[in-house]
Amino acid sequence: MQKTGKMQTDNCLQLPKYAIIVAGGKGLRMGGEIPKQFRPISGHPVLMHTLEAFYRYDPEIRIILVLPEEHQNYWNDLCLQYRFTLKHRVVTGGPTRFHSVKNGLDTLPDNGLVAVHDGVRPLVSEKVxxxxxxxxxxxxxxxxxxxxxxxLRELTSDGKSKSVPRNLYRSVQTPQVFKTALLKEAYNQPFCDCFTDDASVVEATGKEVKLIKGNAENIKITTPKDLLLAEMLLSHV
Incomplete structure (x- = not known):
């Protein structure tokens, strides 16, 4: 999408932008042998739609795609099959999402802004x-x-549950965006099972994380039902 006016001028003044797209899942909840990020929807694999979302936002953004080594040849074959030529760099993932993101960060300079995004969230909006x-x-x-x-209900230690006020809770999405130096510093700490996303890694260093409004269509594709919903939503984009 061509940028004009103020947004185009502002982009020229911004720090370099990067996007780390993490696509390490094997898609066990999806069923079948093809990982969910490679399943076709609306004519292309899920992962291609995800990369395209960031290029629509800014054609100059530099994308790092983190894939397991065993998926990389398959991805290259898909790019040839679908004539997918959007520029991106492939980096080998690690044993956990934490290590995969760290591998992506290790390829970036300290100066800039970096988004970390789930490869199976193809419906993130340009506005978000x-x-x-x-x-x-x-x-x-x-x-x-x-x-x-x-x-919502909270499970209690006595094996029961209690109602909790849902207005105190929010559901978290990606992309989660950070100053690159800040995120690299956070990922230098040892891995912990308590890290559920990039925000939890950053908060473990004592840094505050701001919240912005996401878009409800930005679903994470994990089940066949999600795939059908994403197909329907993409047909109206």
């Missing part, structure tokens, strides 16, 4: 990406969230 980068430029660390609409 832009708002996340703009807030990260100001505050250093930002994540998109959406309000919880279902009622």
């Amino acid at each position: 990406i832009d708002n996340a980068f703009e807030e990260a430029k100001r505050s250093g660390a930002v994540i998109p969230v959406i309000e919880v609409t279902d009622s």
Whole structure:
């Protein structure tokens, strides 16, 4: 998408932008042998739609795609098959998401802003990406969230449960965007099972993470039902 006016001028003044797309899942909940990030929807594999979302936002963004080594030849074959030529760099993932993100970060300079995004979230909006980068430029660390609409219950230590006020909770999405130096410093700490996303890694260093509004369509594809929903949503984009 061509940028014009103020947004185009602002982009010229911004720090270099990077996006680390993490696609290490084997898709066990999806069933079958093809990992979910490679499943076709609306004419292309999920992962290609995800990369395209970031290029629509900014054709100059530098994308690092983190893949398991055993998936890389298959990805190269898909790029040939679908004539997918968007520029990106492939980096080998690690044993966990933490290590995969760290491997991607190790390829980047300290100066800049970096988004970390799930490869199976192809429906992130350009507005959310832009708002996340703009807030990260100001505050250093930002994540998109959406309000919880279902009622919630907390499991208690006595094997029971209790109702909790859902207005106090938010569902977290990606991309999570940070000043690159800040995120690299956070990922220098030892791995912990308590790290559920990049924000939790950053918060473990004592840094505050800002919240912005996400987009409800930005679902994470993990089941066949999600795949059908994403197909329907993409057909209306």
